[in-house]
Amino acid sequence: MPVEETRIVTRRLREHPEDSWTIECYLATGGYEMLRRALEMAPAQVQDEQVKASGLRGRGGAGFGTGQKWSFLPPGVYPRYLAVNGDEGEPSTFKDHMLIERDPHQIIEGAIIAAYAIEAHHAFVYVRGEFALGAERLEQAVTDAYASGFIGRDILGSGFDLDVVVHRGAGAYIAGDETGLLSSLEGERAMPRIKPPFPAVQGLYAQPTVVNNVETVSTIPHILRMGGEEYAKLGVNRSTGTRIFSVSGHVERPGNYEIELGLTFRDLIEGLAGGVRGGKKLKFLIPGGASSPWLMPQHLDEPLDMDHVTKELRSMLGSGAVMVYDEDTNPVLVAWRLAKFFARESCGKCTPCREGSFWIERILYRIVNGRGRPQDLDLLLSFGNHIVPGLNAPFAQTTICALGPSTMSPVVSLDRWFRDEVLAQCAPAAAGIPVAGA
Amino acid sequence: MPFTPENRAKAREIVALYPYARSATLPLLHLAQDQDGWVTNEAVAEVADLVGADAAQVHGVRSFYTMYKRESPVGFVVSVCTNVTCLVTGGPELYETLAAEYADQPEVLVEEVECLAACDCAPVFQVNYDFHGPATPESARAVIEEYRTGVRTPRGVSGGRSV
Numbered sequence: 029m030p031v032e033e034t035r036i037v038t039r040r041l042r043e044h045p046e047d048s049w050t051i052e053c054y055l056a057t058g059g060y061e062m063l064r065r066a067l068e069m070a071p072a073q074v075q076d077e078q079v080k081a082s083g084l085r086g087r088g089g090a091g092f093g094t095g096q097k098w099s100f101l102p103p104g105v106y107p108r109y110l111a112v113n114g115d116e117g118e119p120s121t122f123k124d125h126m127l128i129e130r131d132p133h134q135i136i137e138g139a140i141i142a143a144y145a146i147e148a149h150h151a152f153v154y155v156r157g158e159f160a161l162g163a164e165r166l167e168q169a170v171t172d173a174y175a176s177g178f179i180g181r182d183i184l185g186s187g188f189d190l191d192v193v194v195h196r197g198a199g200a201y202i203a204g205d206e207t208g209l210l211s212s213l214e215g216e217r218a219m220p221r222i223k224p225p226f227p228a229v230q231g232l233y234a235q236p237t238v239v240n241n242v243e244t245v246s247t248i249p250h251i252l253r254m255g256g257e258e259y260a261k262l263g264v265n266r267s268t269g270t271r272i273f274s275v276s277g278h279v280e281r282p283g284n285y286e287i288e289l290g291l292t293f294r295d296l297i298e299g300l301a302g303g304v305r306g307g308k309k310l311k312f313l314i315p316g317g318a319s320s321p322w323l324m325p326q327h328l329d330e331p332l333d334m335d336h337v338t339k340e341l342r343s344m345l346g347s348g349a350v351m352v353y354d355e356d357t358n359p360v361l362v363a364w365r366l367a368k369f370f371a372r373e374s375c376g377k378c379t380p381c382r383e384g385s386f387w388i389e390r391i392l393y394r395i396v397n398g399r400g401r402p403q404d405l406d407l408l409l410s411f412g413n414h415i416v417p418g419l420n421a422p423f424a425q426t427t428i429c430a431l432g433p434s435t436m437s438p439v440v441s442l443d444r445w446f447r448d449e450v451l452a453q454c455a456p457a458a459a460g461i462p463v464a465g466a
Numbered sequence: 467m468p469f470t471p472e473n474r475a476k477a478r479e480i481v482a483l484y485p486y487a488r489s490a491t492l493p494l495l496h497l498a499q500d501q502d503g504w505v506t507n508e509a510v511a512e513v514a515d516l517v518g519a520d521a522a523q524v525h526g527v528r529s530f531y532t533m534y535k536r537e538s539p540v541g542f543v544v545s546v547c548t549n550v551t552c553l554v555t556g557g558p559e560l561y562e563t564l565a566a567e568y569a570d571q572p573e574v575l576v577e578e579v580e581c582l583a584a585c586d587c588a589p590v591f592q593v594n595y596d597f598h599g600p601a602t603p604e605s606a607r608a609v610i611e612e613y614r615t616g617v618r619t620p621r622g623v624s625g626g627r628s629v
Contacts, residue, residue, distance in 0.1 A: 107485075119549045119581040150485065157496075157533050158545070158582055160595035160625030193483045196625075198492050199532035201580065215491030215517060217530040233486060276551040276585035283586045318550065318581075349585075351550060365553050369580055375530075 316346025
């Protein structure tokens, strides 16, 4: 049976590629009607009967329950803020980029509904700095939404006030971490903060704050349209609804595919993305962005279920970026490039990440360049154990944010699946140098 | 140079969008870079004054974010991705070829950057934050030259429109 997408969040941009980002197209395709419906409900109704009931979980990477996150706001403490996370930087994830450029009003409508539900009067959409066109279209959309009375004072006669600000980042992966984002939004270096206090309690300007991903807020109008309980019927187990998967690498048709959760990796990679290109064999895949441990061909029939991938496969669906590598790929080369990414993007606040990411990159670099030592993989695991105690997913960490343990994902994956291949690339002549902690 | 009167007015409008002026730091640094082609020490001081921060704090922000240029003014930032999808589709060759080609032309800054979130078009590059791809060294060179000769209209060096 052919695999088909379930286009909910991506429907408008697929059906109206010529003008999906304009307010004219948005209004002509039912836009802002769910805002009207939400404003007729009490905020608690939107939160409980719609978003909580839908089972919606964050689409940025952590997969935390959206309604649950909202419910952590301490009662009676104001002002509250909403920050929409559009700082998409997880390698090979390109879904939010598409949503920002091609359906900005959907983000804004979702953000207004979310702000109403959490009783925030100021919302910020943090857009990755490199998305110049995306920021431009979002700003235009905000301007048009103000002009139409969807944002501003007394929205649609409801008495609810909201200001929305589009805020551009300036080049820092770590700004995509929710507390890093808040530091950045306050005009600082995007350094993450220790939790607790969680942003819900002390976030932006030390006030209660909700940070939700772009795809997450884009889904909210559809939850209202379908009804929370109806939305929850889509998907599998605690992974309800659809997700947009960004498939890239050695596939025939790389792209974003929105599918119901519970389909398999094979459905996605072979059914939709056309399989490994040039008729080659699959060597390995990275299922959820650079931070996720790798999977192998034997995992192709596993379901895209967030908890299943975490618990049974010791990886994660993360940001929904599925990278596919063919039989000719050198896994050490891929691991090195990811290590270089983490080393460049480590903010420097926590020593294990700052120093660890640097050394992981240096050691993998020498292996890739034929100067590896037979004990190098064990050396990496030895000091990596100080970043990720136990070296087993789900990762424990000695750092403030998840970038620290993410640096070890490529290394743990090499050890798990390609140990012999790594050792074969290491030069035996360099043996005899002691390994710390061995 | 200091903000032009128009950009200074725009800077004040941006500051007014936020509950606390300090939040306008990043957007104002973008504005300065779009105007001058880099973020000068003078711009840092002026932005600090506008957002009520110490200049040292704004220096710290400028040097933390990769989009802000502080070595010399540039006309075109060419950002070439070599992260893992571009890695296996020709990104490193694209970067090396363009970097060598424009090495002696200070107007064009060729940078190796991290994933630009356009992996379905790998290998990708940007010119002043407008996307192009999939690219070969030849097609990329042609696109860059179209910006330089005015066939294409470039954004500012920080990706803004009003320079």
